[in-house]
Amino acid sequence: MDSPANLKEKAPETFKADFELGNGKHFVIEVTRAWSPNGADRFYNLVKGGFYDETRFFRVVTDFMVQFGINGDPAVSTTWRTASIADDPVKESNKRGYITFAKTGAPNSRTTQLFINFKDNTFLDSQGFSPFGRVITGMDVVDQIYSGDRERPDQGQIQASGNEYLTKNFPKLDYIKKVTIAQ
Numbered sequence: 001m002d003s004p005a006n007l008k009e010k011a012p013e014t015f016k017a018d019f020e021l022g023n024g025k026h027f028v029i030e031v032t033r034a035w036s037p038n039g040a041d042r043f044y045n046l047v048k049g050g051f052y053d054e055t056r057f058f059r060v061v062t063d064f065m066v067q068f069g070i071n072g073d074p075a076v077s078t079t080w081r082t083a084s085i086a087d088d089p090v091k092e093s094n095k096r097g098y099i100t101f102a103k104t105g106a107p108n109s110r111t112t113q114l115f116i117n118f119k120d121n122t123f124l125d126s127q128g129f130s131p132f133g134r135v136i137t138g139m140d141v142v143d144q145i146y147s148g149d150r151e152r153p154d155q156g157q158i159q160a161s162g163n164e165y166l167t168k169n170f171p172k173l174d175y176i177k178k179v180t181i182a183q
Contacts, residue, residue, distance in 0.1 A: 001078045002049050004083035009045035011037075014137070016182035019052075022175045027138025029099055036088040036132035037111055039101050039110065043132060046112060047179045049053055049061065051076070056166045056173045060147040063119065066104060068176065069113035070155065072163030080112050081159060086097040087128055097135040097142070103128070146174045 017029045020106075033040040046052060051071055059067035071077045086108050094100060096119050101110035116135060117124075135142055149170045155164045166173055 001051060001071070001073075002090075002178070004080060007049050009041070009048070011040045015044065017047050017179055018131075018182045019138075021141065022177050024027060025138070025141045027141045028136050029047050030135045030136045031088035031133035032075070032092075035092045036101075036130040038085045038088050039130060039132035039133075041102070041108070042085050042112075043114070044181070047181055050178075051080070052176050052179045053173060054177065056153075056158075056163065056167065056175045057145050057169075058155070058173065060145055060149070060154040061118075061151060061152050062147055064120055065078050065115040065117050065145075066142065066145050067113060067115040069102070070158045070162075072110070072166070074160055074167075076160045077159045077162065081167075082174045083111055085110050085125065087132040088132075090125045090128060090130045092131045093179055094121040094129055094131055095134075096120055098131040099135070099140050100124070100129045101134045118143065146172050148172055160183045 011033050013033050015031050019027050031040050054072045055065050055068050057068045094117050099116050102107040102113040112156050
């Protein structure tokens with residue numbers, strides 16, 4: 001995985017990303033750069049660099065959202081943990097199937113973690129969560145992502161021990177086998 005300094009390519013105005021899961025199922029995200037240019041560019045570069053390959057869906061909150069985006073290799077996570085991007089104004093709402101970067105309450109705190117909304121979560125709009133794309137096929141697949149461990153996986157442990165921690169302690173988590181930019 002390349003360093004954040006080397007992955008700064010401008011994303012196309014629209015593009016699709018095909019998510020292949022460990023169970024063989026797929027879903028497709030369509031990104032619209034105008035909605036969140038910094039978010040779209042970061043996502044595009046992370047996908048091209050293979051960042052999301054083999055990552056787990058570590059936080060699944062029923063009737064809210066599913067979160068992922070901590071790399072399974074702790075060395076890669078360490079490199080990217082502080083590589084934040086500037087906030088984008090919210091131009092689209094956090095509706096069902098829309099994908100958004102997770103962030104803290106601090107400004108410009110988006111890095112690599114993403115979530116997909118299971119329902120309309122418009123209350124997130126005023127908090128600065130700026131969607132950059134939406135699921136256009138396979139939302140039924142997203143809806144079926146394993147939710148039994150809910151919010152139990154510890155993000156600090158994931159950062160420190162990666163997939164080794166998750167596989168040992170949360171073996172049922174669904175995961176992304178590979179994400180590719182669809183042609």
